[in-house]
Amino acid sequence: MENRLPTGPAALLLVLGLGAAVGCATYSDRMRAARISVEEGDFDGGIKEVNRLLGVRSRDELPEGWKKDAALAALERGVLLQAVGRYEDSARDLSAAETEIEFLDIKLDTVGDIGKYVYSDSARVYKALPTEKLSLNAVNMLNYLALRNLSGAAVEARRFTVMREYLESVDAEPAHGAFGSYLAGFVFERMGDLARARRYYENALEDWQIEFSRSSGVPPIDEWVQPRGGLPSLTPGTSRRSSEAHLGPTPEILTVIGIGRVPYKVPERIPIGAAVGLGGTYVTGDPRWLGYSALKVLTYPELIPSASRYTGASVEIDGQEVTVQMLTNLGEEIAHEYEAIKPKIIGAALSRMIARAAAAEGARAAATEAGGADTVVGMLAALAVEGVLVGLDKPDTRSWMFLPARIFVARTAVSRGEHTVAIHLRGQGERLEQLHVDVPAGSFAVVVMTDPR
Amino acid sequence: MVFSRLVAAGIALVSLATAGCSPRAIRGGEGTARPELDEPALSVTLDKMDIDYLVSENLRALSGSRFWKESVELASRPPVFAIWPIENATTQHLDDQLLMLLSSIETSLVNSGDVRVVARSQQQELMREVDMQLDAAFDPATARSLGRQLGAQYFLTGKITSVDERLKGTRRLQYRLFLQVLEIETGLVTFQNEVSRSKGLQR
Numbered sequence: 116m117e118n119r120l121p122t123g124p125a126a127l128l129l130v131l132g133l134g135a136a137v138g139c140a141t142y143s144d145r146m147r148a149a150r151i152s153v154e155e156g157d158f159d160g161g162i163k164e165v166n167r168l169l170g171v172r173s174r175d176e177l178p179e180g181w182k183k184d185a186a187l188a189a190l191e192r193g194v195l196l197q198a199v200g201r202y203e204d205s206a207r208d209l210s211a212a213e214t215e216i217e218f219l220d221i222k223l224d225t226v227g228d229i230g231k232y233v234y235s236d237s238a239r240v241y242k243a244l245p246t247e248k249l250s251l252n253a254v255n256m257l258n259y260l261a262l263r264n265l266s267g268a269a270v271e272a273r274r275f276t277v278m279r280e281y282l283e284s285v286d287a288e289p290a291h292g293a294f295g296s297y298l299a300g301f302v303f304e305r306m307g308d309l310a311r312a313r314r315y316y317e318n319a320l321e322d323w324q325i326e327f328s329r330s331s332g333v334p335p336i337d338e339w340v341q342p343r344g345g346l347p348s349l350t351p352g353t354s355r356r357s358s359e360a361h362l363g364p365t366p367e368i369l370t371v372i373g374i375g376r377v378p379y380k381v382p383e384r385i386p387i388g389a390a391v392g393l394g395g396t397y398v399t400g401d402p403r404w405l406g407y408s409a410l411k412v413l414t415y416p417e418l419i420p421s422a423s424r425y426t427g428a429s430v431e432i433d434g435q436e437v438t439v440q441m442l443t444n445l446g447e448e449i450a451h452e453y454e455a456i457k458p459k460i461i462g463a464a465l466s467r468m469i470a471r472a473a474a475a476e477g478a479r480a481a482a483t484e485a486g487g488a489d490t491v492v493g494m495l496a497a498l499a500v501e502g503v504l505v506g507l508d509k510p511d512t513r514s515w516m517f518l519p520a521r522i523f524v525a526r527t528a529v530s531r532g533e534h535t536v537a538i539h540l541r542g543q544g545e546r547l548e549q550l551h552v553d554v555p556a557g558s559f560a561v562v563v564m565t566d567p568r
Numbered sequence: 569m570v571f572s573r574l575v576a577a578g579i580a581l582v583s584l585a586t587a588g589c590s591p592r593a594i595r596g597g598e599g600t601a602r603p604e605l606d607e608p609a610l611s612v613t614l615d616k617m618d619i620d621y622l623v624s625e626n627l628r629a630l631s632g633s634r635f636w637k638e639s640v641e642l643a644s645r646p647p648v649f650a651i652w653p654i655e656n657a658t659t660q661h662l663d664d665q666l667l668m669l670l671s672s673i674e675t676s677l678v679n680s681g682d683v684r685v686v687a688r689s690q691q692q693e694l695m696r697e698v699d700m701q702l703d704a705a706f707d708p709a710t711a712r713s714l715g716r717q718l719g720a721q722y723f724l725t726g727k728i729t730s731v732d733e734r735l736k737g738t739r740r741l742q743y744r745l746f747l748q749v750l751e752i753e754t755g756l757v758t759f760q761n762e763v764s765r766s767k768g769l770q771r
Contacts, residue, residue, distance in 0.1 A: 210661060214611065221737055221769050266656060273659040273732070281734040 141237065141382050141416075142184060143512035149191065153376075153517060153567055154422065158198045161517075165192040174204060177211050186215035187241050187513055190251065194517040197258060198565040206258040206267070213251055213274070216243050236416065236463060236511035245282050246291045246448045247515045252278065253295035254518070256302065257371055260561035265306055272299035272315075279318075291452075293322040294443040294522050301369060301526075305559055319442075326443060364557035367528045370430050372439070373519030373565045374540060375423035377449045380416035380512035384505075387413050406494045410501040411472065415464040416510040418453045420446070423520060424568040426542035430525040433534050439525045446520030467508055475501035517567045531556040538564050612741045612767040614665045622745040622763050623672045626726075629761040631680065635749065639758065640682050649677055649749075650686040650718050652706050652725035658743065659732040666728070669745075673724065686718045694718065708755045715752035722758070723750045740768040 149164035162174050168188040169178045174196065178185045189212035196205035219240040230238025243251075252275035259268035275295040300315035388411025395404030430439050475497040482496030533553050540546040552560040596605020606617050614622075630636055640647060651674060656662050670688065677685050694717055706725045715723055726747040733740050742764060749759040 217739065217769070221739060221771060267661060267663075270656065270659060270661050273657075277659055277732045277734060285736060 141509050141512040142187070142514075143379060143381050143516075145184075146191070146516055150516065153195065154424075156568065158195050162192055162195045162199070165195065174201070177208070181215045184241060184513060186212045186219065187243075187515065189215070190247075190515050191517045194254065194515075194519070194565060194567055197254065197563065198567060202258040202261045202563070206255055206262075209251060209255040209258070213255075216241070216248070216251075235467070235507055235509050236414070236460070237509040237513070239511075241513050243515070244449065244452050245286060246445055246452055247518065248278050248282065249275065249292050249295050250445060250515075250518055253292075253298055254373075256295065256298045257373075257561070257563045257565075260298070260302070260369070260371075261563045263558070263560070265302060268298075268302045269306060272302045275299055291322060291326060291443070291445075291448045293319045293326055294445070296322060297442055297524065298371075305364075307364075323443070326448065365528050366531045366554045366556060366558060367526060368432060368534060368536060368552060368554060368560050368562060370437075370439075370525040370527075370536060370538065370562045370564070372428045372430075372523040372525075372538060372540070373521070373563075374425040374428065374523070374542075374568070375446060375520030376421035376516060376567045377446045377514070377518045377520045378418045378420045378453070379516045380418055380510070380514050382510040382512060383415055383417035385413040387411055403490075403494070406498065410475075410498060410505055411468060412505050412508075413461070413464050413468055414505065414508040414510055415460050416512045418450060420450075421516075421520065424542055424544040425540040425546065425566060426521070428523050428541065428564075429539045431537040431539075432527050432529065434537075437525045437527045439523050442522045442524045444521050445518060449514070449518075464510075471501050471504040471508075474504060519565060519567050529554055531558075534560075536562050538562070540564075540566060544568070609767055612739060612769055613660050614662060614669075614743060614765075614767075616668065618743070618765050618767070619665060619669050619672060622728075622743070622765055623669060623676065625763040626745060626747045626761050627673065627676050629763075630747070630749070630759055631682075633759050633761075635758045636682070646682055646684050647722060648686060648718075648720045649683045649722045649724055650691055650715060650720035650752075651677075651688060652711065652723050654725070654745075655706070655727040657727055658730035659741070660730065662728065669728075673747075677724070683722075686720050691718060708750070711750065712752055712755065721752055723752055724748070725750065738768065738770045740766060742766045 145168060146164075149161045149168070152158070152160035152164055165188050166172065166174060166176075169176075169185055169192065170182065171178055174192065177189070189208045193205045193208035193212065196202075196208060220242065222240060252271045256268045256271040256275070259265075259271060272295075275292070276299070279292050279295070296315045296319035300312045300319060302312075303309075303315060304312035386409075388408035391411075392405035392408035395408070396402055428439055430437050478500035479493040479497035483490065483493035485492075531554055533551055536550045536552055538546075538548045538550075540548075546566065548564060550562060552562060554560045594602070594605065596602035598606070606615075609615065651670060654666055654669060656666060674685055674688065677683055691714075694714060706723075711723050711725075715721075724747065726745060729744050729746065731742040743766070744762050744764045746762040747760065748757055750756065751758050
């Protein structure tokens with residue numbers, strides 16, 4: 116008897132200890148304060164909140180050791196730094212996060228993989244979704260382009276290509292790379308490598324067609340793609356630009372607008388056993404039905420849309436409106452990817468529920484042995500163990516929350532010199548920004564407007 | 569009973585496995601008690617050891633070339649070399665590494681005593697004056713004009729490229745440093761060589 120009694124409490128303590136290791140809050144819980152700041156338009160406040168998650172004091176610092184989820188937090192801060200125009204800092208964060216994500220991808224996470232099916236969905240290391248991986252290089256290309264650093268942007272373009280090819284080799288789903296391919300085309304076109312630029316534009320076109328064939332409410336591609344014998348361009352001709360404007364080192368302004376936020380995950384708990392227990396108890400009059408099924412809870416992350424303040428944008432250059440086109444809807448891409456993997460997520464949730472039931476039965480057997488024929492003790496022990504395990508099951512709500520949902524582009528040939536670019540964001544809210552850019556002869560300016568609201 | 573103990577033991581093992589050790593800073597490399605510290609790669613980017621290898625192998629080929637023996641060692645006065653920035657055509661941001669690489673090439677050339685080398689600061693100043701990007705790709709026409717202004721006879725330039733591949737659980741990067749010496753007056757290539765180095769990540 117003596118050597119039996121400690122087993123239950125000891126197991127419980129271990130379970131609680133493990134709970135402390137897993138953490139009490141989910142990623143979406145921990146990001147709540149940052150999300151509220153961003154929704155209020157306080158991007159600097161959002162950066163401060165993310166700094167807390169990263170364990171650093173200022174936005175100039177990267178974490179010393181990359182703790183769990185730090186790579187994801189660095190991605191979040193990268194977007195916010197871009198939103199406040201700190202492109203070099205944003206590039207630093209995104210590059211560092213990418214290196215860390217690459218390590219996590221290659222890391223053999225046996226404990227996490229087992230844990231995912233046994234006690235918590237959050238046990239494994241963070242694995243980015245394909246759209247997140249491809250967007251990372253595209254968002255970072257914007258940083259280098261805004262800094263007019265073609266060499267740095269070309270590095271990101273090449274990294275994007277490596278990732279795209281890798282994803283194509285392991286994923287039956289087509290790549291979601293219109294955003295990155297278009298920017299890479301622009302980079303190599305401006306570097307004078309027209310053959311490579313053409314290939315990227317063709318990829319962008321292909322991905323764009325696949326992406327928008329899945330969605331509705333977007334104009335058919337023929338309305339705005341106008342190949343002109345030269346490079347197939349994703350931007351329409353405008354009165355300000357000759358049809359061959361892309362082919363030479365024409366001074367031009369590329370405006371890239373990223374608005375809204377992609378959907379994010381929240382914890383969902385469905386008490387699927389409670390109804391069965393109540394029904395069984397009602398029919399049979401035996402309360403054990405409820406004892407066995409009350410804590411049969413399915414715990415998994417559900418994707419929900421982010422509230423978007425802006426849904427569209429218009430651009431004027433020197434007072435003249437230019438055509439703005441949606442390049443990609445990353446929000447829909449993320450939702451599409453989530454739906455594809457949802458059966459696997461639910462499967463893992465069911466497996467954890469079964470593991471919890473097995474542990475509860477173990478506790479019931481141990482307590483019954485220890486307490487004799489007192490079934491109440493057994494039931495309480497089973498409920499305690501199962502309850503703790505349900506509490507420990509933290510759904511994996513990790514995702515790149517501040518990734519802009521919709522990307523718009525406007526590309527316009529201009530004369531050399533200073534120009535005024537006015538960007539008007541529309542939706543439930545409005546924002547008007549006016550910027551002055553200098554375009555040297557034969558060069559370009561990329562205006563980046565990132566507003567993850 | 570046995571089942572409960574198994575569950576407890578399993579949970580304890582998982583807890584131990586998830587516990588980690590804090591990293592600590594260490595010193596090593598040549599001149600320390602831990603010379604082997606430089607040996608393991610910390611990432612797939614180029615480190616000092618890779619750069620030393622790529623530069624030394626290329627410069628060994630240069631000093632052993634017919635061009636060097638005939639046009640440099642036998643010249644009445646040591647010819648003047650200017651170094652054009654090495655173009656980064658890889659999938660890695662190598663700004664710092666390229667600075668190290670250029671310094672390494674410059675140091676080796678200067679210390680050879682066979683050539684005179686235009687200070688890079690002077691060259692950069694001139695490039696800024698003519699509104700050139702400091703990392704601009706080599707352009708023969710611009711190089712000729714710039715070389716004349718610098719009083720140089722030869723430009724040493726090059727490019728670093730990479731083939732970057734991934735497979736599940738593995739990543740490999742094959743770098744190649746390509747170096748070239750061009751005669752400024754004629755635009756002729758008088759020497760070229762390439763050296764490779766692979767880096768990887770695997771489970």
